[in-house]
Amino acid sequence: MTAAQPDVSVIIGAYEAMPYLVECLQSVEGQTLDPARIEVIAVDDGSTDGTGEYLEEFAKRAPMTVTVIRQENSGGPSGPRNVGLDQARGRYVFFLDADDRLGTEALERMVAMADEHRTDVVLGKVVGVNRNAPKSMWGKTLPRTDVFSSKIKFTLSAQKLFRRELLTRHGMHFDESLKTGEDALFTMEAYLRADGVSVISDYTCYYLVGRDDGKHVTKSGSYSLRFDSARALMRLIAELVPAGPRRDLLMVRPFLITLLPQFGPVFLTNSEEIRAHKLELAKPLMDAYWHEGLARQLKVNERLRLHLVARGRADLLADVVGFVKANKAPTVFIDPRGGRAYLAYPHFRDRAAGLPDEWFVPTVRETVAVEAFKPTTTVHFRRLRKAARRLRKAARRVLKVRRAA
Structure with missing residues (x-):
């Protein structure tokens, strides 16, 4: 790293982002990471609500280097992100949506995690504010993992720390032809090409904010x-x-x-x-x-x-x-011929429909409501199989006694 190179480039694509942009930029300004180690690249994508002017005011007073780029509306988030990515100089880049905000220690923790464990992508815990956020991947902090041995595939938003060298080596950019899901494509590719991924679960790094006006990009299209x-x-x-x-x-x-x-x-x-x-x-x-x-x-x-x-x-x-x-709750049907259990959703063993029984076999981990035993009682399929085995054994014993008599 040269003396002039920042640790992280925070890329903010902004369109009609007021007043949410105010708290977003406050969260950047309040980072515990040394401001000299941060650069902000903010791209105003043709806003008419004062977003561009506010970004320029922020650039004048911010303690870190801030570059503001104003352009005609591109029609989606990919364009501004790509413009910011092409301007970035940091060892890492972080894509921050203009209506969301960072936890105070977010950048410091994520950069430290990537440096210590030499990982190419870092996921910081996300919580929702007036909207839902992914939860399954935050069970525990993982210093080094991958997309196959964790649940990170269920969070493919762009709000993560990426090693910039990884992105430049593979010529990675957001697909501007996609109007939704472009971040999923970008992030999955990064997961698959990365030399290790880290997950921070013991600190909230990112607040996913639901807009009162309902104009969040994921709700459109x-x-x-x-x-x-x-x-x-x-x-x-x-x-x-x-x-x-x-x-x-x-x-x-x-x-x-x-x-x-x-x-x-x-x-x-x-x-x-x-x-x-x-x-x-x-x-x-x-x-x-x-x-x-x-x-x-x-x-x-x-x-x-x-x-x-x-x-x-x-x-x-x-x-x-x-x-x-x-x-x-589907009725659990246990086939008397082999004791196999099925979930009797509509058209199970409907001759006119002709659907294979295999489609109705529950997964081992699937929990079902068992009407045959007790309405709305939840049991695991493993317990069902054990009960079926016990019934078969008892039936064989009775049959054996009858034959002996």
Whole structure:
């Protein structure tokens, strides 16, 4: 590191960000990391609400180096982020949304973590303010991990610390053709190319703020954009990870988080035309990437819906979606011939539907509401299997006694 090179470049893409920008910049100004080790590159993407003027005022008084770039509106977050990335000089870059804010020690902790463990990406704990935030990956701090042995695949937003050398070596930029999910594509590629990833779970590094005006970028866009996002992410995973269990592990993410919600409760409100169009958009993705090994990783209601999507069965799919939306508990059916358990969602063993029994087999970890034993009682499938084995043994003993008599 040269004397003039900052440790971290904080890249802020801002569009119509007032008044949230005020607290955002305060959180940058209040960082415990030495201001001489921080540079801020703020890109005003054609705002008309005073965002650009406020950024320029901040640049005059901030204790760290601040560069403000003002441009015509680009139509999405990728353009400003790419402009900032091309201007960055820091060893690391951090993408900060203009309506969010940093924890006071965030940059200091993340830079120290990356330096100590020589990792290329650092995830700092995120909490939501008036909105939901991902939770599953914050169980414990992980000094060094990867995308296959942790749950980081379920947080693909761009608000992370990236080693800039990694990004420049692979020519990484945000895909400006995508209007949603562009950060997922960028972050997944970084995970896959990184020499180690760190997770900080014992300190809140990032506050994900829900806007009162509902203008957060992730809330906008038509359903077709979600299919564009899923397609790009699936293609990336297929290109960088050979076919097999490791690829399947990652493919769960776009199927579960991006594709499946299009066939959730909203599907019931869609017109027949939109339903047909969604199935048309999904078909090439299902044909290319959906298979039984991937399906087995999902819960029955998730797996069943995606299997029906793959078959283009909008009629049966609507029945299953309605059942799930009503929060009904499926009856557990234990086959008397072999003791195998199934979750009897709509069209289970319906001859007219012709759906395979395998689609209804619960995962080992799946918890189900067992109507056959006690309504709304939750038990693990392992307990179900043990109970079935005990019943079979008892039946054999009775049969043996009867035969002897």
